[in-house]
Amino acid sequence: MMLLATALALALSGSAQSQHTATPADPKDYSEPADPQDQKPDPQDRKPDPQTQNVDPPDQSADPQDQKAEGKEPPTPPHTGIRALFGNLGEDVKHLPAMQNVYIAAIGGGLALAVHPADQTFNARLMSSNHYVNAFFAPGKYLGDTPEQVAFSIGTYAVGRLRDQPKVAHLGMDLLQAQILSELLVEPIKFAVHRERPDGSNDLSFPSGHAAVTFATATVIERHLGWRNSVLAYLIASYVAMSRMHDNRHYLSDVVFGAAVGTIAGRTVVHHEADYWAFTPVAVPGGGVALMVSRTRWNR
Helix, strand or coil: CHHHHHHHHHHHHHHHHHHHCCCCCCHHHCCCCCCHHHHCCCHHHHCCCCCCCCCCCCCCCCCHHHHHHHHHCCCCCCCCCHHHHHHHHHHHHHHCCCHHHHHHHHHHHHHHHHHHHHHHHHHHHHCCCCHHHHHHHCCHHHHCCHHHHHHHHHHHHHHHHHCCCHHHHHHHHHHHHHHHHHHHHHHHHHHHHCCCCCCCCCCCCCCCHHHHHHHHHHHHHHHHHCCHHHHHHHHHHHHHHHHHHHCCCCCHHHHHHHHHHHHHHHHHHCCCCCCEEEEEEEECCCCCEEEEEEEECCCC
8 A cells, every 4th residue: 555655656746847857959959150241230130029029939848748637637735734634524525415426426326226136146156166266356355444545545645745745645635535535425324224234244235335435545546647547546446346245245236336435525525626527417308317427627
């Protein structure tokens, strides 16, 4: 976990350092010395052109890829201390009833209901007596456990604070807030639904907390670093969800809705002004409802 936190810190610091790299001079800008006879001052050359006095040369030092990545990052808050951490968490709770989260919850609930008939048979297909299969899924229960995820978030936050990198500290702060918010959402639902686990160990099966916290982490990374840099996080989250079914601790519908809860937590804590998704139900002629998804961006 600490290695992944350090890798995220280096990824963020690298993008900031690339903006200060000097652009090498173009060999075409150097010309041969002019003939002394051609250096006579021309009276017309002494008159400044009013159209070119206040025109600044175009800035060619910025990398277009850096500008694109910068535009996709959420705004870094001025403070990333402990007080800001818990102060922002209170604001995040207020943003939970947003319609965007309602749509995500509706989609997650609909998908969980759709796969519910396969709950009894899906786990049996994943469970295996093969030693290598069991060894492959064994780390899942640790990767998706709350203490490990919180340790990863605190590690990222600590790296940012110690190295004086506000963007890294901001990422760690949002990761930690997403873990706390996931637990605030998952635990009440577990006790309210009171669904028995597949192995009969207790009645806290729905939704999967492991799926929720790992998908919350993946969503926060995607919101900060872009989808390309979050592919590994989403693969790990999917692996953890499958391991919970392989271990017979959750049903398929448990992990599906848990992933939706984690996505809600991750998107709620990252205040992304330049990226907004809207889900609008639209009536279909002849009966039925379609879901229209739109994406709006603003330039900062």
